[in-house]
Amino acid sequence: xxxxxxxxLGYAGEIAPADAWRRLEQDRRAHLVDVRTQAEWAFxxxxxxxxxxxxxxxxxxxxxxxxxxxxxxxxxxxxxxxDPADPVLLLCRSGARSRAAAEYLTEIGYAEAWNxxxxxxxxxxxxxxxxxxxxxxxxxxxxxxx
Numbered sequence: 312x313x314x315x316x317x318x319x320l321g322y323a324g325e326i327a328p329a330d331a332w333r334r335l336e337q338d339r340r341a342h343l344v345d346v347r348t349q350a351e352w353a354f355x356x357x358x359x360x361x362x363x364x365x366x367x368x369x370x371x372x373x374x375x376x377x378x379x380x381x382x383x384x385x386x387x388x389x390x391x392x393x394d395p396a397d398p399v400l401l402l403c404r405s406g407a408r409s410r411a412a413a414e415y416l417t418e419i420g421y422a423e424a425w426n427x428x429x430x431x432x433x434x435x436x437x438x439x440x441x442x443x444x445x446x447x448x449x450x451x452x453x454x455x456x457x
Contacts, residue, residue, distance in 0.1 A: 322413035326425045328450040341398040344368045348375035352457045359453040372408045395421045402427040
């Protein structure tokens, strides 16, 4: 994506879960950052990058249970070894929190902050269940129970 397109979006862009997986396979500088809450990681599951020899970075954008902003978000990214020049692929439940995080990181100078489209669980189906229609899990990408 061109830099002007990124500026119009406010972040590098949307990346489909399967494309995020391929990017992680091909680019050792790229990081997958799961910005969901600790409760979501424990009870819903996590992307599993072990077959790539990679680790998932878990840094909450908002803190459970009151969903207040994580004031240590940047410090925790830095502690995880993420440099502002590295491609950062951000994932949440459905793509809203990760989009906000991508916009914020871009605003403060991160070169490539991407939103993983539809997140880990995606949109709900007709019965209101997530993880079946779109997103990381529905795409058949590796994941594990927290």
